[in-house]
Amino acid sequence: MRWLVPGPKRIAALILLGGVAYFGVIGRNRYQVTSDFIVRLPQAPNSVTPSLLGSVLAGPTMLGSLEDGRFLSVYLTSPEVMARAFDKLKPETTYARKGIDIFAGLQKNATFDQRLSFFRRQVNVVPQDLTGVIQLTTTGLDPATAFKLNRFLLDEAENFLNTSNQNISRNQQTFAEQELENSRKRLAAAQQALADFNNRAGEINPAATAEATSTFISALEARLVDLQVEEGRLKRQFLDPSSPEVSYVSDQIAELRQQIDEERSKLVGPDAKNYNEKLAELRNLNTEVEFAEASVKASQLAADNSRLESQRQLKFLVLLSNPATPSGQSLDWRWKGLLSLVALLLVGWGLASFVLGISRRQ
Template structure:
């Protein structure tokens, strides 16, 4: 008897008393400007499966959270004056938003009116809104669709700006490093009055090598004369011997000047110059790499920019949605059947005892 009363009351409410609900649906997909090369072809040009579909599903989940967030509710739902458009009335006290509802109650009610469902097979995102009148439901769907487009554009712009700013910062940092290295290298050359320390060291080394080669020739000539003259004090032998001694002294002085801090000190100059020159070359390569990375980042960012493609625009509904009535009524029957089954099972256990 009680179950019959519940079923009858449920039928009266869901098919008689309950206020009409109007659903508005729109569909869109998030795409990249360029389809990956590995994506196959179809009648529409490219298939929706693969990375594009997975990316759209992921973006759909993000949008499902964003479009039901408190920020969006403030900008969109409260703008539609829900206290009037979704207000309760005396005929159906259960449907709609109560007068004087708190912010949390409005947020919970708003989330019950918005459904963002990504389709696993195609990546299409369905946006459904529910209203107690056709126009508010349509306006809510249209505004949420616009909010989704603005969100995608803002995210893309923020990502692009962040990546580009980082790349340009790295280029500027590499350029400053190169300027600093070049200034240090030039100051070092000016201080030591050397245009190219490595070439100067190589020239000095070649000069000493030529003196040593000449010394070898003179020593051979000296030995030959000493064999010819038994008296080594003869003018011929003494002349060559003096040249050998002078050349040896000159070679010793040149070698001492190369490494003596009070002389040319070419070893230190070459070492420090080589270090500064290496730093300048590294800074130059770093600047080239940074410029290349910035160009690649700019191109990659342009290729990865996502945009929202509308597949079905919202329309003002002409007929009410009946699915909620059947779901409510059948849900009530299901609960009664479950309760009846549990009760029968419990009574059976009691009878056995």
């Protein structure tokens, strides 16, 4: 009866024999469809040397395509894409388990997590580091299903690029236009405040009026100096300071001084013609108008640049290798699975021998 108890070698042989039987005969055929594409900008920057594909496909180096490929590798295996693309194929039928192969296909009444995990095993997105080319491989249990899944995912990738770029461009353009509108409102408010100030002041240009007043005061002061000189000369000529000639000039000097004081009060006095305060307020209003005008120009330039940049940054998907319906099954999974089984047996055998060796020494 001892020969009925399987030893380690017999167990390993039976496992290996079962693996050969499954991967060689029992396992259902798998079919793979591969397509290659690259993500490019419609216009290459001036600093990029045109490639063999021409200036349109030269683009900004492969780094941008690699980054987009990493995004697509996550997006194309997301639950949203599964709901839109994978469910179109009716996986309960096209990927249903059949025959004696209990491992291939989607189990009946699978949960959402099981469906998502199964879907991700059927899709493989690999960005090529050296070229920037993105390779999309889909697996199906029949050729038509594998081809349709690949086409659906290519459409999803193109829609994702278009939608994401359009949303980003729309948000940037909306923000730039909103800033332009705010700048225009600020300019209109500043101009209205300046007009209201001029209406309150009752003058078109208070600065010109203040300048004219200052010029007039300077002329009066010059006239005052002349009269003072004339008064001194008359006092020396007439010994009596109350003589009519001296009194006449003295009266002119007194009146001229009073007039100068009145004109100066118009510039610095507390009455309605306080030009110092008016000029300070006018300078602030003019500064606000100038700043608002500069802000409008900058916002207009930013909006135009944003519009041009959004058009230049639009990306598109270039197919380098179109998917095609496979004419034969894919054998990769068979020999990879068999080699993996052999490797596991060797590792297990080595670990078992190591453990047994230690136990015998003890």
